[in-house]
Amino acid sequence: MDKIVENLINYLEFEKRHYRKELCVLETLVRDDTRLNEDIHECRKCELYINVKNKVIGSGDSNSDIMLVGEAPGEEEDKRGIPFVGKAGEKLEEMLNFIGLTKESVYICNVLKCRPPHNADPTAEQESACREFLIRQIKIVKPKIIMTLGRHAASAVLKNDSKNMYDYINKEFQTDDGIKVIATYHPAAILYSKGETKNKIRKQVADDLKRLKKMAGEQ
């Protein structure tokens, strides 16, 4: 009987220690997340902060194993302070529904947190200034798989200078922390391309999404 009681006490001690550890991890994550939000809101590291209505940080499930990274906020995102809420956001929802996911079930952010005027492509200087925040987001969310949307996102996540989609498509990558990376096209590329190009991009995105689903199932 004494042995059973002793084992029970040891077990409860273990649970207590484990529970405390989980709490500490949670506290650290909340603290890091709050500090990150403050740092982004205060940031003036590039000229883009001047004209924005809202900084756009991230949305969705920060506990998800899947993180989607786009390029930069557009007009609607800038107005609402939420990524992928315009037409590209509708297309992204459609893409995710194709493999049984939704925008709420994954974590979504952009490389740039401020909208470039007239939706211009991010410059190398802007990307380099804002990349620190993306890296901090990845450390907080700790995804198992990152899907990059568009060449600027692939380049920023993989720290590779190439802005050519063909250097990323149909390849397997990992970040320095061992997170798997799948690169696909930005939803806007499906929306605004035409004819045969549109069909090719659609097919590629469908293949990449199936790959994402398969990889997520293997985790």
Ligand code: SF4
């Ligand atoms: S785009 Fe990024 S680096 Fe530039 S001001 Fe906005 S938050 Fe700062």
